[in-house]
Amino acid sequence: MTTSLFGERVQRLEDPRLLTGNGRYLDDLGRDALAAAFVRSPHAHARIREINVDRALDVPGIVAIYTWEDLPERIGEPLPLLIPHPALTHGRTARPLAKDVVRHVGEPVVMVVARDRYAAEDACDRIEVEYEPLPAVVGIENAVRGEHLVHPDVPGNVGAHLVQEVPSADGRSAAEMIEAAPHRLEFRLDIERSASMPLEGRGVYARWDPDDGSLRVYSSTQTSTSVRMAIAAKLGLPLPKVEVIAPDVGGGFGVKIMHPWPEEVLIPWAARTLGREIKWTEDRREHFISSAHERGQVQYVRVGFDDDGRILGLDVTFLHDHGAYTPYGIIVPIITSTQLLGPYKPGAYRVEFSSVYTNTVIVTPYRGAGRPQGVFCMERTMDRIAAYLGKDRTEVRAANFIQPDEFPYDHRLTFQDGRPLIYDSGNYPEALRMLKELIGWDEFAKERERAAAEGRRIGIGIGCYVEGTGVGPYEGGHVQVTSDGRVHVSTGLTSQGQGHQTAFAQIAATELGVPIERVSVVTGDTRRFGYAVGTFASRAAVMSGNAIALACRKVREKALRIAADALEADPGDLTITDGIVHVKGNPSASIPLSTVAVLANPLRYAFDEEAKRATQFATAASDDKPPVAEGEEPGLEGRDYYSPVRSTFAYGMHAAIVETDPETAEIKVLRYAVVHDCGRLINPMIVDGQIHGGVAQGIGGALYERMVYDEHGQLLNASFMDFLMPYATEVPRVETAHLETPSPLNPLGIKGAGEAGVIPVSAVIASAIEDAEGIPIMKMPISPSELFHLRRTASARVG
Amino acid sequence: MGTETLYDISLTVNGVVREARVPARRLLSDCLRHDLGLTGTHVGCEHGVCGCCTVLLDGEPVRSCLTFAVSVDGHEITTIEGLAAPDGTLSAVQRAFAESHALQCGFCTPGFLCTVTALLNENPAPSDEEILEGISGNLCRCTGYQNIIKAVRRAAELSAEQERDGTGEAAPAATGAAGAPRASGATGGATGE
Numbered sequence: 001m002t003t004s005l006f007g008e009r010v011q012r013l014e015d016p017r018l019l020t021g022n023g024r025y026l027d028d029l030g031r032d033a034l035a036a037a038f039v040r041s042p043h044a045h046a047r048i049r050e051i052n053v054d055r056a057l058d059v060p061g062i063v064a065i066y067t068w069e070d071l072p073e074r075i076g077e078p079l080p081l082l083i084p085h086p087a088l089t090h091g092r093t094a095r096p097l098a099k100d101v102v103r104h105v106g107e108p109v110v111m112v113v114a115r116d117r118y119a120a121e122d123a124c125d126r127i128e129v130e131y132e133p134l135p136a137v138v139g140i141e142n143a144v145r146g147e148h149l150v151h152p153d154v155p156g157n158v159g160a161h162l163v164q165e166v167p168s169a170d171g172r173s174a175a176e177m178i179e180a181a182p183h184r185l186e187f188r189l190d191i192e193r194s195a196s197m198p199l200e201g202r203g204v205y206a207r208w209d210p211d212d213g214s215l216r217v218y219s220s221t222q223t224s225t226s227v228r229m230a231i232a233a234k235l236g237l238p239l240p241k242v243e244v245i246a247p248d249v250g251g252g253f254g255v256k257i258m259h260p261w262p263e264e265v266l267i268p269w270a271a272r273t274l275g276r277e278i279k280w281t282e283d284r285r286e287h288f289i290s291s292a293h294e295r296g297q298v299q300y301v302r303v304g305f306d307d308d309g310r311i312l313g314l315d316v317t318f319l320h321d322h323g324a325y326t327p328y329g330i331i332v333p334i335i336t337s338t339q340l341l342g343p344y345k346p347g348a349y350r351v352e353f354s355s356v357y358t359n360t361v362i363v364t365p366y367r368g369a370g371r372p373q374g375v376f377c378m379e380r381t382m383d384r385i386a387a388y389l390g391k392d393r394t395e396v397r398a399a400n401f402i403q404p405d406e407f408p409y410d411h412r413l414t415f416q417d418g419r420p421l422i423y424d425s426g427n428y429p430e431a432l433r434m435l436k437e438l439i440g441w442d443e444f445a446k447e448r449e450r451a452a453a454e455g456r457r458i459g460i461g462i463g464c465y466v467e468g469t470g471v472g473p474y475e476g477g478h479v480q481v482t483s484d485g486r487v488h489v490s491t492g493l494t495s496q497g498q499g500h501q502t503a504f505a506q507i508a509a510t511e512l513g514v515p516i517e518r519v520s521v522v523t524g525d526t527r528r529f530g531y532a533v534g535t536f537a538s539r540a541a542v543m544s545g546n547a548i549a550l551a552c553r554k555v556r557e558k559a560l561r562i563a564a565d566a567l568e569a570d571p572g573d574l575t576i577t578d579g580i581v582h583v584k585g586n587p588s589a590s591i592p593l594s595t596v597a598v599l600a601n602p603l604r605y606a607f608d609e610e611a612k613r614a615t616q617f618a619t620a621a622s623d624d625k626p627p628v629a630e631g632e633e634p635g636l637e638g639r640d641y642y643s644p645v646r647s648t649f650a651y652g653m654h655a656a657i658v659e660t661d662p663e664t665a666e667i668k669v670l671r672y673a674v675v676h677d678c679g680r681l682i683n684p685m686i687v688d689g690q691i692h693g694g695v696a697q698g699i700g701g702a703l704y705e706r707m708v709y710d711e712h713g714q715l716l717n718a719s720f721m722d723f724l725m726p727y728a729t730e731v732p733r734v735e736t737a738h739l740e741t742p743s744p745l746n747p748l749g750i751k752g753a754g755e756a757g758v759i760p761v762s763a764v765i766a767s768a769i770e771d772a773e774g775i776p777i778m779k780m781p782i783s784p785s786e787l788f789h790l791r792r793t794a795s796a797r798v799g
Numbered sequence: 800m801g802t803e804t805l806y807d808i809s810l811t812v813n814g815v816v817r818e819a820r821v822p823a824r825r826l827l828s829d830c831l832r833h834d835l836g837l838t839g840t841h842v843g844c845e846h847g848v849c850g851c852c853t854v855l856l857d858g859e860p861v862r863s864c865l866t867f868a869v870s871v872d873g874h875e876i877t878t879i880e881g882l883a884a885p886d887g888t889l890s891a892v893q894r895a896f897a898e899s900h901a902l903q904c905g906f907c908t909p910g911f912l913c914t915v916t917a918l919l920n921e922n923p924a925p926s927d928e929e930i931l932e933g934i935s936g937n938l939c940r941c942t943g944y945q946n947i948i949k950a951v952r953r954a955a956e957l958s959a960e961q962e963r964d965g966t967g968e969a970a971p972a973a974t975g976a977a978g979a980p981r982a983s984g985a986t987g988g989a990t991g992e
Contacts (some may be wrong), residue, residue: 015897018905019889021839021879025906060802116833118824199843199851199906199940227939250841250906284844496942497904685900689942696943720848720938728944729935743883757943762972 005506005516006748009685012502014519023248026203026281033277034063036267037120039110039127040290042134042357045150048100051110056123061415061617062544064274065409066266068097074205074234075269079260083329083762087162090154092357093327100159102131103150103324103336104359105713106289108262113270113278136359136713138320143356144391150357152368159322160355166412167348168313174350181304185384189775190779191373191762193296193321193707194700198496200250202291204263206271210738214241216269222257223534224524225595227493230260231268246524252496253357253697255292258328258364259535279437289717292674293707294332294366296321298375301381309385309396311346316377318799323362324697330355332363332370334416335468338385340374341411342427342466344382345363345650349413359713362543365536367697368758375465376780379763383770393462393767394432394441416537417471417648423649425741426466431653431675433512434737435462439673440657451659458659458670459772463760466651469678469752470542470743474643476531477548479508479555481636483601483610485579485594487519489511489551490774491506491544494524498754499686500540504548506682507748512559513576514593531641538752541682546642546746554638559596560723566591593636600636635698645775648743652676652753654695654760657731659770665788667769668705669732676738679751686737687753694757696731701758701783702765761791808872812837813881821868827861828852830868831878833950839879839909843938850937853910854878860917862976879909882916889961901940901950910937915951923962924955 017023017725053065068076100107110127114120135148137157142148146156151302168177178184205218215237221227221244228244231237249256278407282291299318305311320333337351384399386393404427404701411421436442444460451458480488489508495501505519522528523544524535534541556576563581564571567589575584582590598614606612616627628634657671674691681687704724708716717723734757742749766777769787775794779786803822803890826845827990831854836926840863843851847865854863856878882890892915894899900907911934918925918933925933930951939947976982 010898011897014905018880018902018908019893019912021837021909023905024838026912027842028832031833031836040903118822196903197940199849199938200841200904249904250843251882253940284846497902499903499905519822535894551946561938583961688944689900692943692945693941694943697940719846720844721846725938725940726936728931728948731944733945734943 002021004510006510007681008506008683010502010506010516010683012499013499014499015506018248018557025032025200026205026246026252027279029218029247030205030277033279034113034115035117035120036270036278036280037112037124038108038562039112039124039129040286041098041105041107041109042423043102043131043133044105044138045134046102046131047134048102050130050134053110054126055128056112059114059119059123059126061119062112062123063115063269064113065241066097066111066270067125068095068099071097073222074236075265079262079265080230081325081326081329084583085160085329087401088160088326088330090159091326091329092151092159094262094267094325097307104361104371105715106286106361108290111266111270113274125716131439135573138358138360138709138711138713139669140296140319140356140358143358144319144354145319149275150359154357157357158354159326159357162330162337163332163350163352164413165350172348173314174313174348177314177348178304180301181312182306184302184304186302189299189377189380191295191297192781193293193418194366194705195707196253196255197295198251198253198255201287202256202261202263203279203281204267205277205279206268207277208272208275208698210275215272216267217242217244219244219248219264220256221246221259222252222496222536223259223532224494224526225530225532227259227535228526229265232262233535234260234265234654235269235272244526246494249496251496253367254294254369254537255367255538255791257534258292284720286689286720288723289361289715292362292364293323294369294436295373295701297336297362299373299377301377303381303385305385306388306770308399309389309391310399313348314339314346315350320353321358321360321363322355323358323360325362325559326715327362328364331416332365335370336374338413338415338421339468340378341370342375342378343402343426344378345409345462346400346403360709367755369537369755371465371467371759372698372701372762375463376759379463379760380778381607383767394436397464398429398432404429415468417647419646422646423466424743426649426651427739427741428651431651431677431739433654434542434729434739435632435655435673435675438675438735438737439657439671441655444498444657455662456659457662457772458657459770460655460657461764461768461771462653462655462764463763463767465759466649467752467755467759468647469538469540469650470629470644471537471539471618471647472640472644474534475533475547476529476639476641477505477544477551478529478639479548479551479637480599481559481593483594485518485592485597487514489519489548490522490525491548492526492529493540495537496535498540498690499683501540503682503686504545507545507549509773510554511549512556514579518579538756540754542648542746542750542752543642545682545750546748546765547640549748550640550642551638554640555636558600558638558680559593559636562596562599563591565723598637601634609788625679637685642746644745645747646749648679648745650678652756653762654764656764656768658765658772660769660772660787665685665784667782667784667787668701669765671735672732673735674757675739676756677741678753678756679743680740680749682750683736686739691736691751691757692734694728694755695734695761698758698761699731700726702762704781706781806869808869810871811875813877823867823869825863825868827866827868827871828863833877837878837880840904841909843906847937848899849907850910850914851907853913853937855913855917857939858917858920860914877913879912882912885992890916891961892919895950895954895957899946899950900955901942901946907937911939911947915954918951919955919958923958925951939953
């Protein structure tokens, strides 16, 4: 009997390596490589007057110093705008090294290459750059005011402006629906900037082979295939002469999907120019000021609803701060604008956003990618409506849910992949029922009373979300069974800790009927698989998981065909168990997959005992047929792709109980519960781990993390001393329950899970604090001192 | 600019005497990683907050990114490469981390393993409160810590079982005490600048 490993809590195949110091992260490679370091702008906005490198030239170990003027034309041009969009009318990207003007603190100005990082930094210290400071644009509202400009040719600092409108079923606009509604509310909601902040920063290591004329680049990236194409284009190299490998990557959370970073162009270029191996490893300060942030938005809501709390019309206008450049386009605000609808179906909806330039670090997707802001918007709206009507918050949500029999549900909007926003499946009422039971929603009133009697303040909060996962266009998988019976799986997308080697091996082992120990998985190595998109948008399991399953099915079919010939049986009567092809119900009529692999590749030369069996005088092949049959290929291998018509929609509902200190306003999360539905689970242990980690990042974003810029555009908390990521002491235990509503869109019935945990946390915590305090919470994150001030303002208003 | 003065230092790393020639400012983390080739120790912030670079200095956890290599001349260091038994058998802490899914990207893991190893050496049966306190100086961005806490409990159990059965190591850690030098995954010997 074949044991299915799909759905099992299989221990990770990655772990033995990572637990013994045998992982290989970017900076673990290239021990003898030269090191690069950068002189970065100390100003948020300034004109470069002069660069003087003279004093750096006698630093021992110095190899080369480059400014923009030293770069060839193609290298020095602005970097690509990765995701163009018609609404992004004023897209601007940076050059790898600044020319004339710098637009945020941290923008690279000079690159130094030296014997090691110490020498390179010594040289950086001695390079003098004379700047003429220009007025800095900091903060969304200052940007919109347009008094000063980030780019002189972008009026009002507005890079993009987009409106989407969905009228009601009877053709009325959101504005009309709101006007006609029995009840109306209007308010503003703010979310501040945070960042992915993986513990391993970015890094690039390039090796030029002058004899071969080829380039091998390692990058701590979420997309090696696309980095490869970008490098080949920039360096003018034939694509087959460039290979890019994502080694072990110490966390991504979105920031490493951005590419090509200036360093991803400059390091390979310098390696080729100097004919030397060069490596750049980002340090923590560089990561704060030179990679990417996300989340900063100001959102205005107008909503009209009926006596049951049903939303008749919803109008959201928001401002998105995208930083100094727009290399990743406007994906984040597009996601906010579409995904804020969550599991609900408002009568009519209108959304409008402006995406604006500021003299701060660029904004690209961070886990959740615009959804946390959108969910904050919608869930706060639900709570406002419930408070206004004096209803239970879960009742108002239930009144607005899309019902299980309404799938597929078409929101009549365009999603981030350019395709219609159509939900594939889900059961929202059941998820809410499960969540209420898990957290004890209905019993909480009593709990609150008991706490109050002890002089304690506690509150309960809730947040629901829907997440479009597994966006296209495609991923592929290649599966090869070698004559030793081992199964080699490769896929082009990358891994940053999601346990892909395990989950994909589970899929392959299940599909092929082989022990998982025989399966090895390679990701993110263009030498093994050249076509891929990347790891983002909770897409890896859906995209590569299905592609690998399809490739395995091809291999299985071929194996059965060859085995059927050898066993003189019908392929339909065969199955594979434990790596052995046998006749169903007759295990003695069998042939190991290893032998099938030998037979699949007709040989002339015998290089070992196994191979001997496939040579020309050993096989009993028919004389009048070619050794490789028509339409066949040698080898027991298969390749296939999965390209979905549209995204699949996972969802979840979170609830939390918080306690606020009546004196100090300290906020403590007492309980945190998650009900989650990502379709069929491949490995529940890994999915739970993803949720735990997502919630922890959400807690960071709700209570601790923010990017503190002063009015000059200096990031004041650019270190782990001051940017407060949660330690174990700040993160609550997460209680999880799963629903498994399969996706009808893909062969495995799965949906993505990577971002789930983080999405509703700010909404949930705000909801719980508001419940504990009785004060509206309209801005996140919230610190104890902010809560303290809110209390003061509230009591002043009452008094 | 003049050339830096180099100092010859000798460290016992994972039970093996290792020599290096380093400038005074060379961080222990860089010395381990780049001079001795022991890249299992990771550097996450270089300002002593994240704990990724934690190693054991004479059995005590220290931040190797805040330690100059010259200042530990003659001392014993244990890194992640030295936690498993010489035959490759994983330590109780390492096994517990795998069983409990206490790591995802694995970048912070070396620091956690060293920290927890020291914690359990000192306190083989820590309370939940003591566990939280014990790991509260290490950042992890992937796991949300829940499974790390679980792994510490599990490691304490595994160590206790081993103690009872009299099998394997008595303590959860390889302490790097004097003994026959062994291959430890290190490559190369002393390398100068």
